[in-house]
Amino acid sequence: MTSTTSTFVLVPGAWQAGWAWQPVARRLRAAGCEVVTVTMPGVADGDAREGLRLSDATAHLVQEVEKRELADVTLVAHSWGGYPVTGAAHELAGRVSKVIYYNALVPARGVPLIDENPDYAIMLRAGIETSPDGSVSVTPEQVPLLLPEAGEETRRLFFDLLVPQPGGYFLDALDVPEVTTLGIPAAYVLSENDQVLARPGTEFADRLGLTPVMVPGGHESMLTHPDEVAAALLQA
Secondary structure (H helix, E strand, O other): OOOOOOEEEEEOOOOOOHHHHHHHHHHHHHOOOEEEEOOOOOOOOOOOOOOOOHHHHHHHHHHHHHHOOOOOEEEEEEEOOHHHHHHHHHHOOOOEEEEEEEEEOOOOOOOOHHHOOHHHHHHHHHHHHHOOOOEEOOOHHHHHHHOOOOOHHHHHHHHHHOOOEEOHHHHOOOOOOOHHHHOOOEEEEEEOOOOOOOOOHHHHHHOOOOOOEEEOOOOOHHHHOHHHHHHHHHHO
16 A cells, blocks of 8 residues: 555435544554544534534534634545535635545535435435434345345444434535546546446446546445555555
8 A cells, every 4th residue: 555644534324423534544543644534513423413514514624624723634435425525625625635535425515415316315204204303314125235245244244333314415506516526636436346336436437537447346445445445545
């Protein structure tokens, strides 16, 4: 692996917290990098989820960077994390040196995640409407799509670690353009067998004019192929 002086700020996808990035974080630290893993409001153990909006997640990420007085930051977004990372990059432009989307949504201006895919819209709205706190949960049947290369025991453990996601995180859009308009370099890392993105990862990469850097595994390959994902983040 090639070391870097940038501080990696790793942002998880929906239903997950900073723990999801730990295998990759350890490898980045071993390569000499500073690393921060972020847990968004509403997904830490015991957090309340009702009423949280995308702006709360974006503000939390900005605060995590500012309170640590970080500079030369590489923001890394997994999956839904592309939304708060894109929003935060516009508020942290003087501190961010690169943005990497990993199996992530690259938000289109004015388009919330729920409107990126009609099947997602049905699933997410049903979850929000039937949940007492407006959150959305993963079902056991969906886990094999997230971890297609994993065994049953690993899938059960992964499912037990997931928590409901605040529904407002899926309903809100960003009113900002792509991060490339800020003059910040960007990269896209894509798993070869990602089965759950709202659109093909190549389409999201194309929104930034990028060709994806490919890694093995499925949507959660940072857990199943951390060596390759860490190497891709260092080289992207």
